[in-house]
Amino acid sequence: xxxxxxxxxxxxxxxxxxxxxxxxxxxxxxxxxxxxxxxxxxxxxxxxxxxxxxxxxxxxxxxxxxxxxxxxxxxxxxxxxxxxxxxxxxxxxxxxxxxxxxxxxxxxxxxxxxxxxxxxxxxxxxxxxxxxxxxxxxxxxxxxxxxxxxxxxxxxxxxxxxxxxxxxxxxxxxxxxxxxxxxxxxxxx
Amino acid sequence: xxxxxxxxxxxxxxxxxxxxxxxxxxxxxxxxxxxxxxxxxxxxxxxxxxxxxxxxxxxxxxxxxxxxxxxxxxxxxxxxxxxxxxxxxxxxxxxxxxxxxxxxxxxxxxxxxxxxxxxxxxxxxxxxxxxxxxxxxxxxxxxxxxxxxxxxxxxxxxxxxxxxxxxxxxxxxxxxxxxxxxxxxxxxxxxxxxxxxxxxxxxxxxxxxxxxxxxxxxxxxxxxxxxxxxxxxxxxxxxxxxxxxxxxxxxxxxxxxxxxxxxxxxxxxxxxxxxxxxxxxxxxxxxxxxxxxxxxxxxxxxxxxxxxxxxxxxxxxxxxxxxxxxxxx
Numbered sequence: 398x399x400x401x402x403x404x405x406x407x408x409x410x411x412x413x414x415x416x417x418x419x420x421x422x423x424x425x426x427x428x429x430x431x432x433x434x435x436x437x438x439x440x441x442x443x444x445x446x447x448x449x450x451x452x453x454x455x456x457x458x459x460x461x462x463x464x465x466x467x468x469x470x471x472x473x474x475x476x477x478x479x480x481x482x483x484x485x486x487x488x489x490x491x492x493x494x495x496x497x498x499x500x501x502x503x504x505x506x507x508x509x510x511x512x513x514x515x516x517x518x519x520x521x522x523x524x525x526x527x528x529x530x531x532x533x534x535x536x537x538x539x540x541x542x543x544x545x546x547x548x549x550x551x552x553x554x555x556x557x558x559x560x561x562x563x564x565x566x567x568x569x570x571x572x573x574x575x576x577x578x579x580x581x582x583x584x585x586x
Numbered sequence: 587x588x589x590x591x592x593x594x595x596x597x598x599x600x601x602x603x604x605x606x607x608x609x610x611x612x613x614x615x616x617x618x619x620x621x622x623x624x625x626x627x628x629x630x631x632x633x634x635x636x637x638x639x640x641x642x643x644x645x646x647x648x649x650x651x652x653x654x655x656x657x658x659x660x661x662x663x664x665x666x667x668x669x670x671x672x673x674x675x676x677x678x679x680x681x682x683x684x685x686x687x688x689x690x691x692x693x694x695x696x697x698x699x700x701x702x703x704x705x706x707x708x709x710x711x712x713x714x715x716x717x718x719x720x721x722x723x724x725x726x727x728x729x730x731x732x733x734x735x736x737x738x739x740x741x742x743x744x745x746x747x748x749x750x751x752x753x754x755x756x757x758x759x760x761x762x763x764x765x766x767x768x769x770x771x772x773x774x775x776x777x778x779x780x781x782x783x784x785x786x787x788x789x790x791x792x793x794x795x796x797x798x799x800x801x802x803x804x805x806x807x808x809x810x811x812x813x814x815x816x817x818x819x820x821x822x823x824x825x826x827x828x829x830x831x832x833x834x835x836x837x838x839x840x841x842x843x844x845x846x847x848x849x850x851x852x853x854x855x856x857x858x859x860x861x862x863x864x865x866x867x868x869x870x871x872x873x874x875x876x877x878x879x880x881x882x883x884x885x886x887x888x889x890x891x892x893x894x895x896x897x898x899x900x901x902x903x904x905x906x907x908x909x910x911x912x913x914x915x
Contacts, residue, residue, distance in 0.1 A: 404687075426690030429791065430827045430837045431809060432637050432783040434688070435770065452768040452784070455687070 398461040403436040411462040418443040418462035492519040500524045502557035503575045524575045594909040620676040625665030631870035632657035634855035639686035658684035664873040671876035678702035691903040698891040705884045709840040712885040727898045733799035795829030813839040838887030845877040
């Protein structure tokens, strides 16, 4: 992997620190009136998501991290691992619960997800921005209420729970924004 | 490169204010009988300070068939001191200066420096004049309390509870650790200055000059290569810096007139360059000859004009006050 000088630092660059992969969030060049120049860098740990600050002497280097985002198709969960496949090469990759994390509740078979790989191993999984799913459980709505005000919880086929308008019924198909966890619309079959 | 990059990054109203402030500066010095001068941006010699990098270029033409190396000045200081030695009296210059390796929200590799020298002033009297000029330029644009003066020792005692003149590298490293300052790799174990710089930039500077002009003076001798030393205990360099709202705006000296001492400091800095693997710079023999002839007792200061405009307009980056910063140059 390449090494990067502080002169190449910019937000988004992936570097290795203390054996972990990090993404640069912010890079600030500071220099006293006379004297040593530094780069104050905010970095996000790609394994934990935690943001920390690191300082480099300007001109020093950091090793690049082999981190790439790939589009993979979700196949199935075997009870312990989530299995994904590269739609081009058919190569399969498995991810554990820590890696899949909150994305798990939005994963429906065949969904195309963005998986971040570090040295070929998944670091994180992002579900599609919008998913279309069936409601498996929700209280019967009040007849005639089409205002959409209020709302009620509805459990989806993957187990995710979202708030839906009162008029939406059990068994209906809905569209959900996974970034906010909010109901978007009903979907006609 | 994006399509809109042909446009200036600063509003035209800011560029108009730049012109207005420059006119005010010229009127300020004209009223005081300080002479405006111009000195070359290209010089055969260069600054030896290991923390400043000069751009270099080459002249070829009449008188130089095979090319002669020239450096773009990082400040007009050396040439202005030659004028002072030649009897110019008090002088100022508004110069475009060049520093390689410096770019960020408060740095651009070329910028405008207002530099002036006052014969017969010491650094304290010059601080009075800096306060007067900056106060006038910012009046009505930034509300400021009365200026204050603190020594380098006081700011470290106040903000970090340590004496910068006596602290060892171990003390400074421990202080950085307790303040959660990330310590870069490769910090030297035998030189406190980079540690002082680390603490200064991370813990002290952001809190200096909050809503007022804060002058910091009396720097460690090792951080004042062009200043007179005062034989206190320990000896301090008669250098000052001006901060407003955490932004370093000006750097001044009670100027060193001792040729032997100056030659010695140049040699020390070039030795430090060699040790750090940096190019050794040709020493300015014209300056040394001028000092030998005799520099009148004077104090001088360099003020970052672009940063002043940034403060006057309450902007947070130089790009907002420069027509075309580095990425649009």
